Amino acid sequence: MRFNVMGSFEIIDDHGKVHSPGMPKVCQTLAVLLTRPGEVAGIDSLILELWGDSPPRTATTTLQTYIYYARKMFVTEGLVPADRNPLVTCPQGYVLQVDADRVDAVVFERLVAEGRAAAENGELEAALGLLRRALALWRGPVLGSVHAGRILKGRIARLEELRIRALELCVDAEIRLGRHREAVAELRELVAEHPLNEWFHGQLVSALYRSGRRAEALQAYQDLRRTLREELGVDPSAEVQRLYHELLAPDRSGRPPADRPVVRSAHRTTVPPPRLPVCTP
Structure with missing residues (x-):
């Protein structure tokens, strides 16, 4: 099964x-x-x-x-x-x-943990492969056909947060590999799906600029600023604003600004083997 x-x-x-x-x-x-x-x-x-x-x-x-x-x-x-x-x-x-490997959520968590470890070791291609395999298991909202009570809601929220972390790690690996153009399309989709996630917006701004699309990068920042003001009444974080000002006044060398903001750290998730207590049928 x-x-x-x-x-x-x-x-x-x-x-x-x-x-x-x-x-x-x-x-x-x-x-x-x-x-x-x-x-x-x-x-x-x-x-x-x-x-x-x-x-x-x-x-x-x-x-x-x-x-x-x-x-x-x-x-x-x-x-x-x-x-x-x-x-x-x-x-x-x-x-x-x-068997834990027979449950897709457990396999997902294991692959994300392995992908994160590979990324931390600088094995970016291997990390991307593991993380893409993990994300391919996502077929839609977790337990979308089941009514969720208090316990399940917490577990579903954890898996959804882990999915966002896997997406962040994928984008970060692509950018560290210099694939800014390839990252733009995915980031546009991600900011549409997660309009209040400033990390995705910041990476989109940076990837656009590094792809030679400065005007679009500035527009992407303005889109984020408008969304945050309309939805939450706040401005972008200081980190994203710093990126915006660097776009307005790039240094004379012509080098694009550093990728900002940096990917958030997260605790490593490991999936221990299941403990099988002595039970009765």
């Missing part, structure tokens, strides 16, 4: 057939378990996800029913043998015991 959460929720069997539980709450329960495969999801956390701060009195029993239907789905759909169900009960809750 393969599990896709970076887009609509899908379970794909070895023949490529897509399966999905019919009950929304069952999908939601499995989604929580899949975003942390191999880790125990506590009963209290699952109840919080499914019903928020107002769970019914029968919440624990109803959760057990959803677990039952999820297990039944695995067997009736022919995904697993009846005696090897991956959804097991632990003293603290439930765990989905699947």
Whole structure:
């Protein structure tokens, strides 16, 4: 089996057939378990996800029913043998015991971590390859077909932030390789998708100027300035403004300004192997 959460929720069997539980709450329960495969999801956390701060009195029993239907789905759909169900009960809750590399979000996180490490080591071509592979797994909004409660919303937000970081790293690698012209098209798309992300705007301004398109670079800055004022009532950051002033008055050598602002640092994300606690089917 393969599990896709970076887009609509899908379970794909070895023949490529897509399966999905019919009950929304069952999908939601499995989604929580899949975003942390191999880790125990506590009963209290699952109840919080499914019903928020107002769970019914029968919440624990109803959760057990959803677990039952999820297990039944695995067997009736022919995904697993009846005696090897991956959804097991632990003293603290439930765990989905699947190979982490079978979950697209886990593969995504691993590839981004490897791409970041390669970039830090100066292996820019290798970094680009890893990061492009990671971003290719993104099929749309994370768990777009599943209602998200408090737990899932936090995990979805984390993956979305990691995607932005992967995009930043890709752009930075392209620019460090001197591919300013190639970066312009991607950056235009990114500033349209993330109009309040000043880093993308700043890199677009710089890439345009370094490609010999100074007038367009100045216009890109004005577009950012107008957007920030209309949406937030603020001006661009001091770093982006400094870049703008360098565009207005380039030094006599004719050299373009330094790429500003610098890519933000981020903590390295690693994906440890799943810990499989002693549980019972």
